[in-house]
Amino acid sequence: MAKAREEKARSTGGRARAPERTCVGCGRKAAAGELVRLRILSGSVAVDRERAGGRGAWLHAAPACLAEAVRRKGFARAFRGAVAVDEALLRRQLTENGGKD
Ligand SMILES: [Zn+2]
Numbered sequence: 589m590a591k592a593r594e595e596k597a598r599s600t601g602g603r604a605r606a607p608e609r610t611c612v613g614c615g616r617k618a619a620a621g622e623l624v625r626l627r628i629l630s631g632s633v634a635v636d637r638e639r640a641g642g643r644g645a646w647l648h649a650a651p652a653c654l655a656e657a658v659r660r661k662g663f664a665r666a667f668r669g670a671v672a673v674d675e676a677l678l679r680r681q682l683t684e685n686g687g688k689d
Pocket of ligand 1: 611612613614615616647648653
């Protein structure tokens, strides 16, 4: 009988948060909206603007995080295997916010 009241009391504690993802560069957690989703496209890491699904990795749109991800082999970990990373191209894709491909 007191069950409903208990549920209510519990829900006042922590509010529902936006889903969090971990940046493969700095390793910090952030809301999915603050990170860029990456996926494997033709064997190399690419920005996944369409959120096409499949295995993905998340990264801050910051050159420092990209460099850190390359250095720490964060992409290989995220994608469970060796992947090609065109760092210069990725950096451009991360920093340019144009809709062009
Ligand atoms: Zn980061």
